[in-house]
Amino acid sequence: MRRIVRLMLLAAGSYRGEFRRALWCALIAAIAQALAYAALVPLLYELTRPEVNVGAAWAWFGVFAALYAVEAVFHYGELRFEFGRWADMLSDARLELGDKLRTMPQGELERRSAGDLTMLLGSAVANAAMSASTLALWFLRLVTVPTVLGVVVLLIDWRLGLVLALSVPFAVLFVRRIQGVSGVGMRESDAADAAAANRIVEYVQGLPVLRATGQVGASSRRLVETLERQNETMSAMQNRLTWPGLLASSVVHLCLVAMVSVGAALVLDLRISAALLVAVVVAAVRFAEPLSAVPSMSSLFEVTDSALERIGDVLATPPLSVGNPTAEITRHDLEFDNVHFAYPDGPQVLRGVSFTVPSRSLTALVGPSGSGKTTVTKLLTRYADPERGSVRIGGIDLRELDPTEIYRHISVVFQDVYLFDDTIRANIAMAKPEASQAEIESAARAANAHTFIEGLPHGYDTRVGEIGNALSGGERQRISIARAILKDAPIVLLDEPTAALDAENEVYVQQAIDALVAKKTVVVVVAHRLSTVVAADQILVLESGQVVEQGRHEELIARDGRYSAMWSAQTRARHWRVPTSA
Numbered sequence: 103m104r105r106i107v108r109l110m111l112l113a114a115g116s117y118r119g120e121f122r123r124a125l126w127c128a129l130i131a132a133i134a135q136a137l138a139y140a141a142l143v144p145l146l147y148e149l150t151r152p153e154v155n156v157g158a159a160w161a162w163f164g165v166f167a168a169l170y171a172v173e174a175v176f177h178y179g180e181l182r183f184e185f186g187r188w189a190d191m192l193s194d195a196r197l198e199l200g201d202k203l204r205t206m207p208q209g210e211l212e213r214r215s216a217g218d219l220t221m222l223l224g225s226a227v228a229n230a231a232m233s234a235s236t237l238a239l240w241f242l243r244l245v246t247v248p249t250v251l252g253v254v255v256l257l258i259d260w261r262l263g264l265v266l267a268l269s270v271p272f273a274v275l276f277v278r279r280i281q282g283v284s285g286v287g288m289r290e291s292d293a294a295d296a297a298a299a300n301r302i303v304e305y306v307q308g309l310p311v312l313r314a315t316g317q318v319g320a321s322s323r324r325l326v327e328t329l330e331r332q333n334e335t336m337s338a339m340q341n342r343l344t345w346p347g348l349l350a351s352s353v354v355h356l357c358l359v360a361m362v363s364v365g366a367a368l369v370l371d372l373r374i375s376a377a378l379l380v381a382v383v384v385a386a387v388r389f390a391e392p393l394s395a396v397p398s399m400s401s402l403f404e405v406t407d408s409a410l411e412r413i414g415d416v417l418a419t420p421p422l423s424v425g426n427p428t429a430e431i432t433r434h435d436l437e438f439d440n441v442h443f444a445y446p447d448g449p450q451v452l453r454g455v456s457f458t459v460p461s462r463s464l465t466a467l468v469g470p471s472g473s474g475k476t477t478v479t480k481l482l483t484r485y486a487d488p489e490r491g492s493v494r495i496g497g498i499d500l501r502e503l504d505p506t507e508i509y510r511h512i513s514v515v516f517q518d519v520y521l522f523d524d525t526i527r528a529n530i531a532m533a534k535p536e537a538s539q540a541e542i543e544s545a546a547r548a549a550n551a552h553t554f555i556e557g558l559p560h561g562y563d564t565r566v567g568e569i570g571n572a573l574s575g576g577e578r579q580r581i582s583i584a585r586a587i588l589k590d591a592p593i594v595l596l597d598e599p600t601a602a603l604d605a606e607n608e609v610y611v612q613q614a615i616d617a618l619v620a621k622k623t624v625v626v627v628v629a630h631r632l633s634t635v636v637a638a639d640q641i642l643v644l645e646s647g648q649v650v651e652q653g654r655h656e657e658l659i660a661r662d663g664r665y666s667a668m669w670s671a672q673t674r675a676r677h678w679r680v681p682t683s684a
């Protein structure tokens with residue numbers, strides 16, 4: 103019982119007050135309904151006994167009708183909450199969860215798959231909110247109707263009342279059994295649902311690659327297998343619930359049979375009248391009715407429980423801590439101080455990385471694939487906190503800073519560009535929504551994007567979804583660079599595009615990047631171009647998560663070490679390519 107109330111109040115969130123009022127309405131409605139059923143006993147008795155007392159029958163009918171009227175009024179009060187507030191409750195819960203996801207460390211967020219998050223914000227919230235109110239109603243009916251009717255029958259004839267009361271311990275026993283079975287089942291079925299959701303997202307996202315590699319068949323087989331497993335889990339749970347469900351309703355029916363037998367014996371013994379027995383049996387049927395809903399109620403309870411567990415898990419994830427929410431960045435030099443970092447459940451990626459990036463400088467990160475270059479740039483945006491050591495901007499540890507303050511000073515252009523399904527204009531103006539058309543256009547021109555945007559069906563008003571994959575990788579890159587140029591943050595983190603772009607796009611993108619970094623205070627770039635590396639004020643050579651060399655191009659060449667070896671091997675290549683085995 104306490105668990106149910108906890109679940110319900112949790113789901114009700116900030117509408118607790120109204121939810122409590124709705125529960126009171128539901129309770130009064132349930133009691134009125136039970137009393138109306140109870141009023142049927144004297145009413146039927148008056149109507150069926152040999153010498154009908156018309157006055158008394160009308161009086162009982164009046165009581166019966168009045169109680170139903172009370173039930174209707176309070177039921178309406180409860181429904182008003184359900185229909186009026188339910189949507190608000192859902193949207194509030196989703197917003198709260200969305201907010202939580204926003205402040206969650208990026209690393210934590212990435213740990214959860216897209217399918218999981220879709221289920222969380224979609225069905226989990228809906229299940230929790232919907233079943234909480236349905237459960238409340240059922241539970242109140244389950245408790246009040248049999249209690250009131252049991253007491254009434256007990257008052258009329260203690261022997262008949264006793265038979266009814268005897269069914270309760272059996273019913274409780276079966277409720278527990280059903281809860282146990284459906285609890286395990288629901289968890290399995292929930293896991294199967296999440297696996298299916300993940301597989302569907304993965305399948306749809308990966309379709310272009312699957313088509314290109316001729317793997318559509320193999321992957322759809324995997325998808326079908328997951329869906330089949332989901333189906334089997336569901337059927338297995340239904341099967342496991344069949345017997346306890348049948349037994350629960352049998353207990354209830356057996357009790358009715360027992361009551362009719364005892365009643366018949368009493369009638370034959372002339373201890374009670376046949377009319378009274380008929381009236382009591384009608385009430386007893388109502389007594390048993392809510393009990394037969396127990397199996398479905400039990401499954402619903404588990405659905406709610408598991409949905410709330412998911413939600414609770416997200417809400418319990420500690421947000422990025424902010425040591426000093428009012429701290430402000432006033433300088434833009436960067437510092438890594440003995441930083442150690444590993445992704446969750448992954449090997450050590452950075453091992454004691456230390457370097458400083460002075461203001462007004464360009465730092466190039468080079469090194470073999472997997473050496474940790476992108477991770478360094480991610481930690482500069484507080485993607486996650488280092489295990490040991492500290493990352494600082496303008497001398498302030500990132501853990502002290504509000505993430506919004508960090509993002510205000512940093513523009514990021516990575517190779518994977520995410521465009522929202524909104525207009526091109528809105529996508530560019532993301533970091534500066536109040537930007538004028540002139541500002542947006544000027545940023546797009548600087549990023550070499552204006553001409554192709556003008557050529558789109560509705561120019562800057564073209565929605566990204568409308569043109570689907572019609573934007574090339576280079577065009578998406580240029581929109582993302584226009585975004586960064588418009589944002590005009592003093593620090594730029596950049597992952598230079600690799601040769602994945604075609605020659606024409608590459609020239610455009612490179613010009614756009616040059617425009618972006620030209621006037622910036624601090625630039626950290628994962629460098630793939632020789633020209634960037636040679637022009638850098640500082641080159642950091644990373645290897646297996648450590649800075650193995652550091653300096654300007656000429657200094658490193660003169661040192662004749664790791665960088666020099668890479669340089670000799672790559673000078674003929676147009677791009678800065680460092681083989682993993684190098």
Ligand SMILES: Nc1ncnc2c1ncn2[C@@H]1O[C@H](COP(=O)(O)OP(=O)(O)OP(=O)(O)O)[C@@H](O)[C@H]1O
Pocket residue numbers: 212445446448451469470471472473474475476477478
């Ligand atoms: N989100 C992640 N979860 C777990 N491991 C990760 C994640 N991102 C990167 N890694 C691992 O961390 C290591 C360093 O990756 P990182 O992307 O920083 O290297 P990189 O030098 O930028 O490589 P590349 O030049 O290929 O982009 C790799 O072994 C990689 O597999």
